[in-house]
Amino acid sequence: MSKLTDQIFKIKRKMWLSKIRKKIKNKNFTIISNNCTAGFIYHDLGLKFLTPTINLFIRTDEYITFISDLKYYLSSSLIEDKTKKVGYPVGILKSNNKKKPDIHIYFNHYKTFKDAKDKWEERKKRINFDNICYIMDFYDNSYDVKLIDSFNKLKLRNKIVLLHNSNIHKKNSFCFKYVEDEIPNGKLFLFTGLTGKRNMDEFDYVEFINNIKKED
Secondary structure, X not given: OOHHHHHHHHHHHHHHHHHHHHHOOOOOOEEEEOOOHHHHHHHHHOOOOOOOOOOOEOOHHHHHHHHHOHHHHHOOXXXXXXXXXXXXXXXXXXXXXOOOOOEEEEOOOOOOHHHHHHXXXXXXXXXXXXXXXXXXXXXXOOOOOHHHHHXXXXXXXXXXXXXXXXXXXXXXXXXXXXXXOOOOOOXXXXXXXXXXXXXXXXOOHHHHHHOOOOOO
């Protein structure tokens, strides 16, 4: 970026953040997401992280299992998985119930497992179960679309799946336009030119959060 374009971007960015921060009325919400979506939303709204799902990702199939019995898995011990050699720490929420599988947490933005676990334990205590929503970013090039049906069958009131393929039509979903015919991985959080917005800002998450209803 040149100095001029950099200045334009910063002005546009400041304007956009000011706009969405004025629009958000519900400020003590918890987002349980399967990747960094929650972290970017809290950061852009200038709000405290009221969720442990920050700077990490969970496989879609395991994420659905995780949120299907959230309190159980949050009470499970988080141990390090030393078998996976992926360049960043991986944790396992260890189940003590044979009918419930373990859940793997990929802490791809942490240097050590200790740092990741400390943050996980700290932030899970902040969860507001009376003001909670679930955002699943879905990559159809990596997972079976039938998993979306499994997600929708969960008796969770405030849930949405973010899609990147206009050929997929599912309830409780929002489809982005910016990734037509492209592999979407990671592009959700990129900026769109000099607008000051991210690609994910196509989705009006402020309205979604403002309309969170208490779970039954």
